[in-house]
Amino acid sequence: xxxxxxxxxxxxxxxxxxxRVAADQSTRRPALLFFxxxxxxxxxxxxxxxxxxxxxxxxxxxxxxxxxxFGRIRTVHLNAVAYGWAGMSLVGLAVWMVPRLxxxxxxxxxxxxxxxxxxxxxxxxxLGAVLxxxxxxxxWLEIPYPIDAIVVVAGGLMAISxxxxxxxxxxxxxxxxxxxxxxxxxxxxxxFATANLPxxxxxxxxxxxxxxxHNALGLFITxxxxxxxxxxxxxxxxxxxxxxxxxxxxxxxxxxxYSLNGIHHLIGGPLPAWLITTSITASVMMVxxxxxxxxxxxxxxVGRFSALRYSPTLRFVVAGxxxxxxxxxxxxxxxxxxxxxxxxxxxxxxxxxHLGVYGFASLxxxxxxxxxxxxxxxxxxxxDRLIRWxxxxxxxxxxxxxxxxxxxxxxxxxxxxxxxxxxxxxxxxTRPYLIARSVGGTLMLAxxxxxxxxxxxxxxRRGTERMEPAWSAPGALA
Amino acid sequence: xxxxxVIFIGALATVLFAFFLLVFVPHLQLVSVAPPAGLKAYADSxxxxxxxxxxxxxxxxxxxxxxxxGFGSDNARGWGRASYPEDYAYDYPHLLGTMRTGPxxxxxxxxxxxxxxxxxxxxxxxxxxxxxxxAAFPFLFAVKDQAQMGDEIxxxxxxxxxxxxxxVALPAARALVSYLLAMKHDYPAGPGAExxxxxxxxx
Numbered sequence: 001x002x003x004x005x006x007x008x009x010x011x012x013x014x015x016x017x018x019x020r021v022a023a024d025q026s027t028r029r030p031a032l033l034f035f036x037x038x039x040x041x042x043x044x045x046x047x048x049x050x051x052x053x054x055x056x057x058x059x060x061x062x063x064x065x066x067x068x069x070f071g072r073i074r075t076v077h078l079n080a081v082a083y084g085w086a087g088m089s090l091v092g093l094a095v096w097m098v099p100r101l102x103x104x105x106x107x108x109x110x111x112x113x114x115x116x117x118x119x120x121x122x123x124x125x126x127l128g129a130v131l132x133x134x135x136x137x138x139x140w141l142e143i144p145y146p147i148d149a150i151v152v153v154a155g156g157l158m159a160i161s162x163x164x165x166x167x168x169x170x171x172x173x174x175x176x177x178x179x180x181x182x183x184x185x186x187x188x189x190x191x192f193a194t195a196n197l198p199x200x201x202x203x204x205x206x207x208x209x210x211x212x213x214h215n216a217l218g219l220f221i222t223x224x225x226x227x228x229x230x231x232x233x234x235x236x237x238x239x240x241x242x243x244x245x246x247x248x249x250x251x252x253x254x255x256x257x258y259s260l261n262g263i264h265h266l267i268g269g270p271l272p273a274w275l276i277t278t279s280i281t282a283s284v285m286m287v288x289x290x291x292x293x294x295x296x297x298x299x300x301x302v303g304r305f306s307a308l309r310y311s312p313t314l315r316f317v318v319a320g321x322x323x324x325x326x327x328x329x330x331x332x333x334x335x336x337x338x339x340x341x342x343x344x345x346x347x348x349x350x351x352x353x354h355l356g357v358y359g360f361a362s363l364x365x366x367x368x369x370x371x372x373x374x375x376x377x378x379x380x381x382x383x384d385r386l387i388r389w390x391x392x393x394x395x396x397x398x399x400x401x402x403x404x405x406x407x408x409x410x411x412x413x414x415x416x417x418x419x420x421x422x423x424x425x426x427x428x429x430t431r432p433y434l435i436a437r438s439v440g441g442t443l444m445l446a447x448x449x450x451x452x453x454x455x456x457x458x459x460x461r462r463g464t465e466r467m468e469p470a471w472s473a474p475g476a477l478a
Numbered sequence: 479x480x481x482x483x484v485i486f487i488g489a490l491a492t493v494l495f496a497f498f499l500l501v502f503v504p505h506l507q508l509v510s511v512a513p514p515a516g517l518k519a520y521a522d523s524x525x526x527x528x529x530x531x532x533x534x535x536x537x538x539x540x541x542x543x544x545x546x547x548g549f550g551s552d553n554a555r556g557w558g559r560a561s562y563p564e565d566y567a568y569d570y571p572h573l574l575g576t577m578r579t580g581p582x583x584x585x586x587x588x589x590x591x592x593x594x595x596x597x598x599x600x601x602x603x604x605x606x607x608x609x610x611x612x613a614a615f616p617f618l619f620a621v622k623d624q625a626q627m628g629d630e631i632x633x634x635x636x637x638x639x640x641x642x643x644x645x646v647a648l649p650a651a652r653a654l655v656s657y658l659l660a661m662k663h664d665y666p667a668g669p670g671a672e673x674x675x676x677x678x679x680x681x
């Protein structure tokens with residue numbers, strides 16, 4: 001087989017279009033409910049993120065109530081953006097994408113609708129509990145585990161709907177995006193259930209905690225965001241992804257190496273050295289899937305970069321994909337003992353995390369939504385300008401954020417390692433960088449609010465009716 | 479790939495392999511770790527304080543793990559000896575932490591044994607440590623016209639706190655400080671600890 005397998009087993013164009021319309025009709029209710037919720041969580045989560053950041057400048061601000069203390073606001077921020085925004089929009093993306101890719105309408109969309117409500121209920125109760133002072137005390141797993149039962153049920157309902165669709169597929173071939181979606185549906189329940197088991201304690205629990213914490217990114221957010229990039233880059237360009245073999249390498253290498261990541265979050269800690277070394281090795285080996293994916297995306301794009309001017313979807317997705325390469329390589333370096341010794345307990349890690357979840361996953365998600373929403377609400381995005389503002393504020397904001405925290409974090413780490421300097425040096429020298437973080441965070445919040453406003457306009461079908469999508473120039477993508 | 483069995487079994491195999499290597503094998507290795515003779519189980523008030531620590535999110539800025547000399551300056555800073563798995567035998571949930579926006583607290587009870595200092599520091603961190611960015615926790619305290627029997631009065635520097643009133647520690651603050659004062663891991667632990675503790679053993 002010399003040519004790359006067809007993007008889809010090719011039906012005649014008119015049939016293909018009719019099937020895609022039917023697929024979108026079947027996913028309309030659940031996908032929109034997931035996306036509406038995700039955008040609401042994005043705004044809530046990023047407001048709280050900025051509040052938490054400003055508390056470094058104004059530590060006596062909002063200290064009257066336990067619910068408003070840094071430790072709780074930060075926690076609700078993390079959970080709202082990770083599980084509310086990223087989690088719900090990624091699941092919405094999967095629900096929308098799978099029926100198109102397997103050429104079958106969504107099986108029992110009502111189950112997926114119920115899943116979206118359940119997911120929201122989980123977050124409202126869970127984050128309410130955190131604000132009230134009840135949490136599991138484990139990073140990324142703060143929502144009390146009895147409340148987590150709700151998301152297990154919701155995830156199960158979603159799985160029935162998506163797997164039922166796959167079972168009714170008309171394609172012989174699975175496109176790479178479907179591999180990632182199916183794998184994430186295997187991985188996430190297993191790591192989530194394991195980490196929530198109330199049977200571990202002490203350092204063993206720390207290991208399980210970070211195996212989960214890192215793989216909430218590695219085996220849930222990353223594969224679903226990559227599924228989106230694999231779908232939209234060829235979709236918008238109208239040409240297949242460059243190499244089927246590279247897709248295979250990228251997928252299986254990610255499956256094998258990412259799953260062994262996590263314990264490097266405890267480098268220097270009181271755990272068996274072999275355990276930490278295993279995760280460091282796996283983290284470095286992540287270079288393989290990352291390079292495979294990067295080469296595959298880049299060679300698909302080569303010669304077509306001008307399309308970035310005409311497609312908001314492509315621009316966001318390509319920017320997110322490039323940041324994926326950058327953040328993954330940064331992570332591999334960060335896991336090396338010599339480097340990690342300096343940055344381990346510092347703001348550097350926070351900068352890295354935001355480059356991943358915002359720079360990589362969120363930019364790709366924004367790009368996906370720019371494509372999907374007009375097809376679900378039958379209305380084009382009303383404003384070209386708002387999309388431009390969104391893009392540059394998001395990119396500029398995250399750039400300031402990450403550069404500030406990685407620089408400040410590095411200096412903070414060096415100060416902490418020098419026993420001749422008082423500990424307070426490591427606090428006071430970070431002040432300007434934490435101010436810059438608040439500035440970057442403000443731009444990111446502005447980007448998110450602009451996006452949410454524009455999202456509101458398009459789903460309410462405001463503005464004049466457009467025949468051409470936003471940014472398009474006649475013949476630009478011909 | 480055109481068989482979803484391949485994807486499912488492959489995905490399942492990778493995650494189960496990771497589970498085996500990163501969860502199950504460490505469990506076999508760590509399950510036999512016994513609490514050292516010198517480590518006391520938490521008293522009820524200390525456990526209540528530990529719950530406050532979790533509830534208020536102290537762990538997001540403070541670690542509880544001392545690195546070995548040679549991998550950082552922890553020991554030279556007076557933060558205590560290197561930590562070992564057995565130091566955490568009574569810890570549920572674990573609170574090892576990943577950030578040091580503030581200092582490590584594994585031995586805060588030994589380093590700062592004054593209950594009064596902790597009360598004042600929690601009420602207004604900047605009164606005790608100028609330049610601190612720690613959140614203030616005034617809601618762990620009550621402001622009264624005058625103290626009553628059994629109240630623990632917070633001794634604040636001049637100019638801090640409401641004028642003409644007394645600030646007293648609420649039960650949550652008392653418990654939290656009891657927990658912090660219990661954070662003393664200065665008994666022998668780690669390889670060779672038993673030999674060192676035995677009479678005539680080499681140090």
